[in-house]
Amino acid sequence: MSVEELSDGIFEIDLDGRKTLATKNIMPGISVYGERLFREEGVEYRLWDPRRSKLGAMVLKKFEIPLKYDSTVLYLGAASGTTVSHVSDILRDGLVYAVEFSPRTMRDLIQLCDQRPNIIPILADANKPLSYAHIVEKADVIFQDVAQPNQAEIASVNSKYFLEKHGHLILSIKSRSIDTLASPKKIFKDEVHKLEGGFGVEFEVLQRKELDSFHEDHLGLVARMFVDGE
Structure with missing residues (x-):
């Protein structure tokens, strides 16, 4: 899995062979709308669904x-x-x-x-x-x-x-x-x-x-x- 910062605080994640968006979760462990959480190098990210945003x-x-x-x-x-x-x-x-x-x-x-x-x-x-x-x-x-x-x-x-x-x-x-x-x-x-x-x-x-x-x-x-x- 690779993580690339596209702009300040916005990341592109290569997850399971698919590129998707994510942000760093400022409240680790808490999902807001059922989005997937995952960790990479000690940092928790929240997947960002563009069809809902x-x-x-x-x-x-x-x-x-x-x-x-x-x-x-x-x-x-x-x-x-x-x-x-x-x-x-x-x-x-x-x-x-x-x-x-x-x-x-x-x-x-x-x-x-x-x-x-x-x-x-x-x-x-x-x-x-x-x-x-x-x-x-x-x-x-x-x-x-x-x-x-x-x-x-x-x-x-x-x-x-x-x-x-x-x-x-x-x-x-x-x-x-x-x-x-x-x-x-x-x-x-x-x-x-x-x-x-x-x-x-x-x-x-x-x-x-x-x-x-x-x-x-x-x-x-x-x-x-x-x-x-x-």
């Missing part, structure tokens, strides 16, 4: 993921914490603010946070960033995976309030949450156009790829926020 799929699609071990991340659409838990592993000296709208799902997320002190759970609507502005500090990265029709607007408004100067946005756009009849490619084009000049915040799109084979009708995107006068 848009971010994991983006890693396998060769995105350059701008997460560092000490990053501060605002995660919009945390759900029960499957991907958040891997972000928590990556941010071993960082912090992730995990925003989720569903009270039922939040119960699972809170249980995860009881085990992982670098996750701050926030029960809130990502459409209303001022409702959690008293909790969230400036973030190096915003990751968003929300099934709402105004996904570009949510990303832009939250970035306006919370993203650091020259910070990065990682966005998963779900076309069927925007329009069930229109072409996904047209929806993706329109949403990217909004990000590049709409809602009072401008982004430079660094990478964009569809996540097919892992997540149907989804576009992954990494962008950097423009700053006025620079």
